[in-house]
Amino acid sequence: MPILKDFRYHAPVSVDEALALLRKCEKPVVLAGGTFVLNTLKKTAAYPTDVIGLRKIAPLHGIRDTARETAIGSMTTLAEIASSPVIREHFAVLAEAAARAATTPLRHMATIGGNVASRFFWVDLPVVLMALGAKAAWSGVKTKKTLTIEDFLALTGQEARGILTEIVLPKSGLTGVYFRHTQTIEVDVPIVAIAFAARRQADAVKDVRCIVNTTLSRPVRLAGTASYFETTDIKKWKAAEAAEALRGDLQQSKLDDYRLHCLCADLELLIGKFKQT
Structure with a gap:
């Protein structure tokens, strides 16, 4: 079992105090909830000299x-x-x-x-x-x-x-939907996920944001997919057309066929949800 090495722990009570420590310490790391940092400390070669906990701020x-x-x-x-x-x-x-x-x-x-x-x-x-x-x-x-x-x-x-x-x-009145897929159990980290938000106006949507977590890069904004939903009446939304726009947006993403299939299935569920409301 990995053992933590020695480091200096600091518990500042203000943001300014924490920032002063960040400036002063040689190799600091900031500790929030600890679920990521503690695991990282067990594995990293670039070990910190100081850990700055934020819990008391x-x-x-x-x-x-x-x-x-x-x-x-x-x-x-x-x-x-x-x-x-x-x-x-x-x-x-x-x-x-x-x-x-x-x-x-x-x-x-x-x-x-x-x-x-x-x-x-x-x-x-x-x-x-x-x-x-x-x-x-x-x-x-x-x-x-x-x-x-x-x-x-x-x-x-x-x-x-x-x-x-x-x-x-x-508070912009957006309606949002989030779909995530995991490799094993539901609470596992996602292998791909998509978030959608828009403002409903009768049979149309405005201010559409469609963002994919490929888990291979930073989140990807799907401009073409968002444009499809925003320029097409909800009653005329079609899963195949939305999927085509999504695949176009993700051409450079290196997503495999399975992940793309998951996202296309998510769009079909999204369309069904909006058509029912």
């Missing part, structure tokens, strides 16, 4: 709701998101995705910040957040800024050195 916890948007602190657990009345009312697809990610014990440890900031290709929440138009509040060691999830995931090197403080979701 109160402003990073909890869900803050206003008339226009909902902000989720980065240390809010997946279990808290899945059970939140606010999230379930306004962003049901996010609550569903959080409820289906991992096992119950892990959902009570894993945080939304860790899920997104890990930048692992196979995590569940980034595609859903992108579909909902969420933004990431980022406190870097040199600057603070608000980024789209897409731009946040693209940060690398020194740019990515900092702390994700919250996820902000606009």
Whole structure:
């Protein structure tokens, strides 16, 4: 069984204190829920000198709701998101995705910040957040800024050195759907997933976002597929046409036939759901 090596542990009580440690420490790593970091520490060759735990930073916890948007602190657990009345009312697809990610014990440890900031290709929440138009509040060691999830995931090197403080979701009236496929049991990590969000207007949809988690790269935005749904009346949606658009969007994705088949089947289910409502 792998054994952890020695490191210095820090428990700052403010974001500024945590950022100061990030600047000061030689090889720091940030610890949120710990479900990813602890496993990484057992395997990595580039071992950290310091671990900076975020659990005691109160402003990073909890869900803050206003008339226009909902902000989720980065240390809010997946279990808290899945059970939140606010999230379930306004962003049901996010609550569903959080409820289906991992096992119950892990959902009570894993945080939304860790899920997104890990930048692992196979995590569940980034595609859903992108579909909902969420933004990431980022406190870097040199600057603070608000980024789209897409731009946040693209940060690398020194740019990515900092702390994700919250996820902000606009209340834009989008209806969302999330499909995920696993290789074994349902709570396993996905091998492919797709998130869809749109605003329903009579027999049409607007502001369509269709995002695929290929698990081979960062999330892929399906512009052609979104355009098909947005420019075609719901009553005229056809699974074969939507699948053709999807395959066109994913030509460079290196997805195998099985994963593509799963996504095409998801679009058929999505079409059926919208036609029934």
